[in-house]
Amino acid sequence: MRVLVVEDEVRLAATLQDLLEMQGYLADVSHDGESGLDNALSAIYDVIILDVMLPKLNGFDVLRRLRAEGNTTPVLMLTARSEVTDKVQGLDSGADYYLTKPFEPKELLACVRALCRRTPELRETDRLTCGDLQLEQTTFNLSCSDRSVRLSRKEFDMMELLMLNQKLVIPKEKLLLKVWGYESEAEDNNVEVYISFLRKKLEYLRSGAKIKTIRMVGYCLEPEE
Numbered sequence: 236m237r238v239l240v241v242e243d244e245v246r247l248a249a250t251l252q253d254l255l256e257m258q259g260y261l262a263d264v265s266h267d268g269e270s271g272l273d274n275a276l277s278a279i280y281d282v283i284i285l286d287v288m289l290p291k292l293n294g295f296d297v298l299r300r301l302r303a304e305g306n307t308t309p310v311l312m313l314t315a316r317s318e319v320t321d322k323v324q325g326l327d328s329g330a331d332y333y334l335t336k337p338f339e340p341k342e343l344l345a346c347v348r349a350l351c352r353r354t355p356e357l358r359e360t361d362r363l364t365c366g367d368l369q370l371e372q373t374t375f376n377l378s379c380s381d382r383s384v385r386l387s388r389k390e391f392d393m394m395e396l397l398m399l400n401q402k403l404v405i406p407k408e409k410l411l412l413k414v415w416g417y418e419s420e421a422e423d424n425n426v427e428v429y430i431s432f433l434r435k436k437l438e439y440l441r442s443g444a445k446i447k448t449i450r451m452v453g454y455c456l457e458p459e460e
């Protein structure tokens with residue numbers, strides 16, 4: 236799960252990032268509306284936390300432009316102001332939820348969890364399956380009948396994305412952005428390296444599922460034929 240935090244108060248943004256990362260989310264931060272919109276448009280986020288009062292482009296404008304581009308990522312808006320008109324404006328411009336500062340960390344996390352559940356590709360349980368494979372989202376365990384291995388964080392993020400999109404081709408760039416994010420200097424061959432780790436693990440598990448390489452495009456997880 237990758238969350239984008241668009242917040243110009245640097246300390247608050249860092250606090251939110253820590254809070255989210257402690258809960259196992261991957262979190263990126265933008266400190267102004269323009270870069271927030273650029274990042275948000277990449278469509279690699281599961282939830283966007285968007286402040287209203289931002290330099291360069293305010294939160295309402297970011298949201299309107301995001302929705303105008305057809306991006307439907309759930310958005311949680313934050314504002315220091317509690318006027319009803321702000322809430323109405325936020326919801327009118329396509330926000331999914333509205334939180335007034337100051338808020339309790341628990342409240343924010345509950346909102347993020349609720350918004351993640353709205354993403355149709357996600358399910359309520361903490362286990363993903365693909366053919367004979369099972370991935371436990373709380374323990375990072377990948378198993379097939381009586382064999383199991385624990386995945387590293389990056390392996391897990393990649394496997395999760397493959398399982399959520401099983402039988403579909405995932406472009407290499409999407410895997411790279413979703414798992415390593417923008418700030419990182421990771422390159423295409425990081426993806427190849429991790430795909431090879433995962434293939435070795437599938438082999439060890441004696442799973443019938445295969446990660447296929449689609450030349451010049453990306454990868455596809457196929458359950459047993």
Ligand code: CA
Nearest residue numbers: 243286288289
């Ligand atoms: Ca602000």
